[in-house]
Amino acid sequence: MITLRIQNENPAFDVIEAERATLGKKTTVIANLKENKQIDFWVRHFIARHSTIRAVHFRIFDDECRKDVTRQILRATKGHPQPYVQSSRPDWTGKERDESSTATNIFIHDHTPESWMDLCRQRLCYRAMKETREWCVSVVRLMAESNQPFFKALAFCSVPECVYQDGCPEGKQGCKWYDGTFHSGLGNYGIIGRRRIYQEILAKK
Numbered sequence: 173m174i175t176l177r178i179q180n181e182n183p184a185f186d187v188i189e190a191e192r193a194t195l196g197k198k199t200t201v202i203a204n205l206k207e208n209k210q211i212d213f214w215v216r217h218f219i220a221r222h223s224t225i226r227a228v229h230f231r232i233f234d235d236e237c238r239k240d241v242t243r244q245i246l247r248a249t250k251g252h253p254q255p256y257v258q259s260s261r262p263d264w265t266g267k268e269r270d271e272s273s274t275a276t277n278i279f280i281h282d283h284t285p286e287s288w289m290d291l292c293r294q295r296l297c298y299r300a301m302k303e304t305r306e307w308c309v310s311v312v313r314l315m316a317e318s319n320q321p322f323f324k325a326l327a328f329c330s331v332p333e334c335v336y337q338d339g340c341p342e343g344k345q346g347c348k349w350y351d352g353t354f355h356s357g358l359g360n361y362g363i364i365g366r367r368r369i370y371q372e373i374l375a376k377k
Contacts, residue, residue, distance in 0.1 A: 173234070173235055173236065174232065174233065174234045174310060174311060174314055175232075175233045176230060176231070176232060176233075176311075176314060176315065176318065176323060177230060177231045177233070178228070178229075178230045178320065178322060178323075179228075179229040179230055179231055179282070180227070180228050180229060183227075183228040183322055184202060184205075184210070184213065184214075184322075185199070185202050186227040186228060187217065187224050187225060187227050187228060188202050189227075190224040190227045191222070191224050194224075207321050210321035210322075210325075211321045211324050211325045211328075212325075213321075213325075214321060214322055214324075214325030214326065215325045215328055215329060215364075217285075218285055218289065218325060218326060218328075218329040219329060219363055219364070221286060221289075225284065225285045225286055226284045226285075226286055228284060228285060228322070229282055229283065229284055230282070230283055230284075230285075230288075230322075230323075231280060231281070231282050231283075232279075232280065232281045232282075232283065232311060233278075233279075233280050234278070234279045234280075234307075235278050236276045237276060237277060237278070237279035237307070238273070238274065238275070238276055238303060238307075239260075239271065239275045239276065239277055240273055240301070240303065240304075241301070241303050241304050241307050242257060242277060242279045244295065244300070244301055244304040245279070245281065245291070245295065245304065245307070248290070248291040248294045248295055250287065250290035250291070250294075251283070251284060251286045251287025251288075251290045251291075252287060253281055253282060253283045253284075253287040253288070253291065254281070254282040255279070255280065255281050255282075256279075256280040256281075256282075257277060257278070257279055257280075258277035258278040258279070260277070285326055285329075288326065288330065289326075289329055289330060289331075291308070292308060292312070292330040292331060292332065293331070293332060293333040293336050294333065295307075295308045296308050296309065296312075296330070296331065296332035297332045297333055297334070297347070298332070298347040298349040299342070299345075299346070299347045308330075309374060312327050312330045312374065313327070313374065315327035315330070316328075316371070316374075316375075327371070328367055328368075328371055329367060331366070331367055331370050332370075334346075334349070334350035335350070335366050335367065335370045338366060
């Protein structure tokens with residue numbers, strides 16, 4: 173089972189405080205926004221990718237993550253996410269080492285919004301291992317179903333590289349999913365439109 177948890181007590185305050193500090197201003201209180209306004213606030217910040225979004229950290233906890241998936245996720249290191257993985261050492265766990273393709277372990281991954289979006293750009297790609305991509309999709313869906321505006325907005329901004337760049341950067345090595353799924357005029361929809369279409373595709377699967 174996968175669970176999500178924001179590690180900041182007040183993530184919006186932490187981001188705004190960091191932003192205002194760059195302007196030489198102090199922050200003592202911020203306005204309370206309705207949910208849709210909070211989602212808009214986070215989407216704007218995630219799209220802009222200013223360094224201040226690194227003030228927020230969240231944790232993904234999976235108590236049954238396949239070991240081969242864990243290894244694939246661990247190799248996506250942009251933004252320096254922090255992993256904590258169950259040991260396979262028999263002298264620690266009291267169990268024989270199991271390296272089969274279906275073996276599972278406890279996997280924790282601490283992220284900033286920036287590091288998570290970078291991971292999605294790699295692991296939501298259809299060239300990634302199918303089980304790894306499905307794990308990422310399951311986390312994005314969990315975020316979208318969350319009652320927290322932060323996670324709803326982050327789900328909206330979690331897209332593969334081709335959607336992020338409006339085209340596959342892999343050239344002849346690409347999977348052709350982008351060209352086959354989106355029509356040629358997608359660029360006319362802009363940054364927000366591409367993300368909206370991608371989330372609609374995920375919702376249908």
